[in-house]
Amino acid sequence: MNDEQVERVRELLAAVPPGRVTTYGDLAAAAGLNSPRIIGRILAEDSADLAWHRVVHADGKPAPHKVDEQLQRLRAEGIQIRNERVDIDVTRWRWDDAM
DNA sequence: AAAGTGACTAGAC
DNA sequence: CGTCTAGCCACTT
Known part of the structure; x- marks a missing residue:
């Protein structure tokens, strides 16, 4: 993990609008990471300025402890x-032309 | 160096 | 719903 990837993740997460959520896997893939676990690690490291609550599991379930x-x-956020589960429709947030 | 752990995922049962 | 496996990657013992 280099800081560049971390920054990318933070940007991507910051780009997720209210009312939408993303998954660890999608976030990792979009940031060029090979493993969703890294996302969890990044959030655990510093989630102060991040919309960590908009990141859910692939199932749409939130983080186990929070x-x-x-x-x-x-x-x-509506x-x-x-x-106990986010609707799968909003779970997969796609970047169509924003990329 | 090796093994354990975890804000993960997908498949099998 | 649930548990287990097997990949996965960084970090800690």
Whole structure:
């Protein structure tokens, strides 16, 4: 992991608009990382200025230890939560022409 | 160097 | 729903 990748991840995450979420996998792929685990590592390292709550698992489920707060934040942004899980429609946030 | 761990994912059962 | 495997990558013992 070099700082460039980390910066890219932070940018991408910052580019996710409210009401939308992305997955660890998509984020990693978009940042050119080979493993989604790195995303989790980056967030664990420094999530102070990041919209970490907009990052969910591939299933649409929030982070295991912060599930409560994350779910609450997401709901506050108007994201549809059904049974502890984000709607898969908004989970996959695509960059169509923004890339 | 080797093994354990984790904000991950996908497939098998 | 759940557990297990197997990849995955950086970090810590």
